[in-house]
Amino acid sequence: MSALTRVDLPLGQVLYHPGATSRHVYFPGSCMVSLVAVADRSSALEVGLVGREGMVGIPLALGIPTSPVRAMVQGAGSAMRMTAVRFARELKRNRPLLRALHRCAYIAMATAMQTAVCNKAHTLEARLARWLLMAGDRAASDTFRCTQESIALMIGVRRVGVTNAASGLQRRKLIRYSRGAMQILDRPGLLAVSCSCYEVIRTLERIDGMGLAA
Amino acid sequence: MSTASQTPKDNRLLAALPEQDYRALLPFLEPVALPLAMALYESGGVQGYVYFPTSGIVSLLYVLENGSSAEIAVTGCEGLVGIALFMGGETTPSRAVVQSAGRGYRIKAAALKEKFEAGGALQYLLLRFTQALITQMTQTAVCNRHHAVDQQLCRWLLLSLDRLPANDLVMTQELIANMLGVRREGVTEAAGKLQAAGLIKYSRGKITVLDRPRLAARVCECYAVVKQEYDRLLPADSQSFAH
Numbered sequence: 001m002s003a004l005t006r007v008d009l010p011l012g013q014v015l016y017h018p019g020a021t022s023r024h025v026y027f028p029g030s031c032m033v034s035l036v037a038v039a040d041r042s043s044a045l046e047v048g049l050v051g052r053e054g055m056v057g058i059p060l061a062l063g064i065p066t067s068p069v070r071a072m073v074q075g076a077g078s079a080m081r082m083t084a085v086r087f088a089r090e091l092k093r094n095r096p097l098l099r100a101l102h103r104c105a106y107i108a109m110a111t112a113m114q115t116a117v118c119n120k121a122h123t124l125e126a127r128l129a130r131w132l133l134m135a136g137d138r139a140a141s142d143t144f145r146c147t148q149e150s151i152a153l154m155i156g157v158r159r160v161g162v163t164n165a166a167s168g169l170q171r172r173k174l175i176r177y178s179r180g181a182m183q184i185l186d187r188p189g190l191l192a193v194s195c196s197c198y199e200v201i202r203t204l205e206r207i208d209g210m211g212l213a214a
Numbered sequence: 215m216s217t218a219s220q221t222p223k224d225n226r227l228l229a230a231l232p233e234q235d236y237r238a239l240l241p242f243l244e245p246v247a248l249p250l251a252m253a254l255y256e257s258g259g260v261q262g263y264v265y266f267p268t269s270g271i272v273s274l275l276y277v278l279e280n281g282s283s284a285e286i287a288v289t290g291c292e293g294l295v296g297i298a299l300f301m302g303g304e305t306t307p308s309r310a311v312v313q314s315a316g317r318g319y320r321i322k323a324a325a326l327k328e329k330f331e332a333g334g335a336l337q338y339l340l341l342r343f344t345q346a347l348i349t350q351m352t353q354t355a356v357c358n359r360h361h362a363v364d365q366q367l368c369r370w371l372l373l374s375l376d377r378l379p380a381n382d383l384v385m386t387q388e389l390i391a392n393m394l395g396v397r398r399e400g401v402t403e404a405a406g407k408l409q410a411a412g413l414i415k416y417s418r419g420k421i422t423v424l425d426r427p428r429l430a431a432r433v434c435e436c437y438a439v440v441k442q443e444y445d446r447l448l449p450a451d452s453q454s455f456a457h
Contacts, residue, residue, distance in 0.1 A: 039436055040434075040435060068348070102300070107303075112352050112355060113286045114307070116351065204307070
């Protein structure tokens with residue numbers, strides 16, 4: 001598909017505003033994109049985190065030109081993108097692609113459900129550990145950049161909550177956080193702190209031939 | 215419960231199909247009763263059928279392995295239950311339970327999948343419904359996280375009422391607590407507030423909405439976000455769904 005163009009996406013760039021027409025679909029390479037549901041100016045919640053395992057632009061794969069959620073670059077990096085018009089044309093003639101993307105939409109939906117309940121039922125520390133593991137997977141690295149403000153937004157808490165929980169993880173030498181750089185030091189340790197939602201989401205992604213394919 | 219007086223066209227997705235597609239689907243549709251508390255799917259189970267409700271409400275609940283659950287969406291005659299099936303999920307991660315008794319039609323998984331794969335109007339409608347459902351789920355997630363229980367209760371009441379012909383809901387506070395994923399006392403308090411304000415009446419498991427406009431004024435914007443997306447994506451209906 002020569003219609004793919006490489007783009008470098010800086011941290012914080014908004015790819016989709018809720019309700020606005022999506023001009024492109026994005027296939028992340030080294031970048032990481034958060035899908036954020038917005039309740040009002042001050043409240044939001046991450047309902048999906050997309051890296052090289054997935055695609056940003058699920059509504060377009062379902063034939064809908066607008067996104068209900070905000071898509072925001074959570075980890076700077078590269079992605080391949082295609083115009084929405086071209087993408088629609090590809091979908092029409094490429095049935096295996098269409099099926100793979102439906103499957104992708106389904107995984108995104110199941111992830112959103114899991115996240116919804118996780119945020120309600122599990123402790124802040126467990127949720128933070130889940131998010132760090134998910135982010136590490138998508139960054140394909142144990143080191144990635146993120147701010148405490150953005151993590152707070154993602155897991156639906158106040159910043160001070162993230163600061164406290166992160167210090168706890170740091171004291172136990174599970175992570176190191178300094179000047180915007182997050183490093184996972186002890187993955188098994190972090191797994192033990194995380195709620196099982198991390199494994200549930202991973203299993204969903206692994207389940208079929210599409211899975212975490214690049 | 216008799217299924218004699220219903221027609222598949224009481225379901226808005228089925229009603230919106232072009233006549234030819236509708237006729238092709240008709241032989242595969244089987245009427246079913248949807249009694250209160252019936253589970254259409256269990257979490258992790260394989261789905262044998264897809265359901266098109268013509269009345270009543272089906273709740274999709276997400277269940278964690280410690281048994282706690284929360285409602286992530288409701289579906290009535292505007293949609294269908296079982297999207298995992300045509301979206302390529304082998305099993306459903308959620309539990310689908312009848313929250314308000316009604317009726318509907320079911321179709322065997324394989325039959326629907328075949329028609330869906332053929333593309334055309336059915337696929338188009340089902341994908342649009344999927345997007346509407348995703349919006350409802352994500353908005354529910356953020357609402358449950360950030361908004362007061364009485365606002366969540368307003369949202370839940372309005373979304374439910376949109377799917378029912380009358381202003382009454384038969385519900386226990388315990389069930390509502392399960393739906394909203396909060397403790398029972400939280401629901402009692404929130405329902406008490408709404409009742410004191412004259413918006414609802416709650417007695418013996420029955421909630422009657424007395425003042426819908428004021429309920430709509432009190433609800434958080436999450437309700438409007440979901441409603442607008444449903445109105446925009448799904449076929450309009452002149453009958454039960456419109457308020």
